[in-house]
Amino acid sequence: MAKEFKTLEELIELMESRGIVTDENTRSQLSRESYYAVINGYKQPFLDREAMSRSADDVYVSGTRFEWIYALFSFDRDLRAVTFKYLAQAEAIMKNAVVYEFCRANPDPSSYLATSSYASVGEMLFAKGFKGNRAKIHQTSITRLMRTLNAKAGGSDGKQFISHYIEHYGFVPLWVLSNDLTFGQVSHFYQLQKRSVQSRACRMISEGIGSDRRITPQELLRAFSVLVEFRNICAHDERLYCAKVGKSGDVGYYEMAEILSWILPEKEFDSFLSEIATLFTMREEPLRVVTRESLLRDMGFDVSGMGES
Incomplete structure (x- = not known):
């Protein structure tokens, strides 16, 4: 009722x-x-x-007191705002690397509309431990991707910049169309790339942040999976601080932050951590009974060496 x-x-x-x-x-x-x-x-x-x-x-x-519950609500809202800003930066980096390397490997501007440009079922990258029907997932994924790309390339979304390219050039290259692809759509696009494109995209990301450690294609697939879900939480104003994502619901904020460190330049990642620390300092007193340690624990951080304050 x-x-x-x-x-x-x-x-x-x-x-x-x-x-x-x-x-x-x-x-x-x-x-x-x-x-x-x-x-x-x-x-x-x-x-x-x-x-x-x-x-x-x-x-x-x-x-x-209601004001304590409201303070936790406000803390989480601020946490979403900070997190979303850096997730958007990571999204841009990942999207650019994958699209750039695809276009470099496939110079024909319309090649993104050909299924032959993508991985076969045997080449498709799956998450570790995946035990489902690979052929079925591949067919479903490639069909959905082609439907999305063809619709957007045909100007069905009514986006002015796409209509401009169609009117003046007769087609829309992927590097332009990618501005109209969501983070989730680029995630599916990446999963269907041939391994050479995935490897070069990973190298481009690692070199972009000046890291000696190379992110692997498997890790980048995980990064897409986790960061897309956390981005959606932020975009839809859902509770963030104790959110868990993934098929098993076991990936929390801490692991999301760790994955961000694979993608963001060191200076940007340090700024992210600094803004989170500032947020705790600003909001800690109004939270009262919800301590810094309990919040960090709910976010997935190891607080075993910290005492409750």
Whole structure:
């Protein structure tokens, strides 16, 4: 049965009935943000698990204030903003490397529309441990990719820069079309590349950040998989700090950050870490009962050497 609409006053009464302390700012904060985004998204650290075992409703730890839950919500919003900025940089680097190396290997501007330009089922790169039907996945992937590329190359999206190329040149080269491809679409495009293109794209990324360590085609496939999911979390304003992605739901923020270090130049990655550290410093006091250590633990960091503050 669907829940009934509640006014701001009724939502405040509901919180107070469950043990949440509100104040003069609560109503204005709820008028700007969804109650369900704040409470349902960020209530977990404040729930009284023992009391809830005897109750059908949420019960909060005695003294829990709405402003503390709202502070965690605000921290996560800021974390998304910082993370999204650097994920966008990584996306641009990865997209450029793959498209550049494909075009270099396939000089005909229309070759991206030919299935012969892509890996066969035997050449297609799969994640480690993949045990599914490779032939079926290959067929589905190549069909979907060709449908997407042909639609975009035909100007079906109505993008002005694509229409310009069609009108003036009769076709749209991939290096232009790639501006209209999503991160997820480029991920599928990469997976269907021949190994030589994948290897050169990896080398281009590693050389671009001045790293002696070479990212492998398998690692770049994993980077696409993980970073695309985290980018979508940020873009859709979903809870980030304790998010887990991957088929097994075991890849957290820490591993995402580690993968970013494979892609971003050292200076940019250091800036990313610095902004995260600044965010903790700015937001730590309002979080109150949610400590820096508990947040880092939820983000997947090893805090075994740190004491709770």
